[in-house]
Amino acid sequence: MVLFRYPRPLPSEITPKEMYLSRRSLIGGATALGALTTAARAAALQTHSGPYSGSLTPTPHDDVTHYNNFYEFGMDKGDPAAHSQDFHPLPWTLEITGLVRKPVRLDIDQLLHSPAIEERIYRMRCVEAWSMVIPWDGIPLASLLKDADPDPKATHVAFESVLRPSEMPGQNEGLSGIQWPYVEGLRLDEAMNPLTLLALGIYGETLPNQNGAPIRLVVPWKYGFKGIKSIQRIRLLDHEPPTTWNRLASDEYGFYANVNPQVDHPRWSQATERVIGSHSLFGATRQPTLMFNGYGEQVADLYRGMDLRKNF
């Protein structure tokens, strides 16, 4: 992300709401088709409809699975789909350790068959100023953390992606500057918020490798880089853990990374976003970015009294 520059959008590029809504219904039709044609390798998940999905229309399946950030497989948007075919997401164990009374080791099969899997259709806003709407299938992180019984001293949660250079070409190159494995973190109350999800699928099917198979984090009110992929370890801590992008450029990527149209990235505006999968005469359209990505009602209280410019 440090490597790309995005031009400031002109006010005329912001799509009027009526146009945006009618375009979304068109996209919806295309979505169903996309899901059918690309379902080949994925297994269906038993999912029930969850709360918080609203009336959002998902981005076409083909865009969700071919416009990705997953630096373990390369730095271009098409690299993850092209270079993740030799990655083996099964078998897999997810562990929850650290300041917990009952450390947990979860087999992915158990999770994939969990009755707690729900569908959540969430907006996703990347810090690079583009956005999608993704229908996730996942388990609220809070329910898994409660099973591990957090120690009262725990204040933060650290997440760690898999380290497997033999299957992840990007981990052998120094190009991205990332210190592997990819790591992320949340405050414990953020992790326990009902919106926070561990996703096992998209579109009712297990996660494609490029989207973070077999399990990844989804925190819809934060910039997409908080959504760490292919998670192996979750640890509860009594301090804020280091996070990958903050380590690379702390003045550009904060620990909180809450979507905030009023706080620009040092190199581009965060006021609007390019809608992936949308089309106009001049390319993808733009829409205004919403505070907390539109989830303020559910999460604004977490940050009461904090200076969101300082804690960006």
Ligand code: MTE
């Ligand atoms: N997780 C890992 N392990 N490696 C990554 O490079 N990229 C992040 C995040 N999680 C990344 C990651 C970024 S920058 C974004 S925007 C989202 O994943 C992209 O998720 P998507 O490709 O499923 O849309």
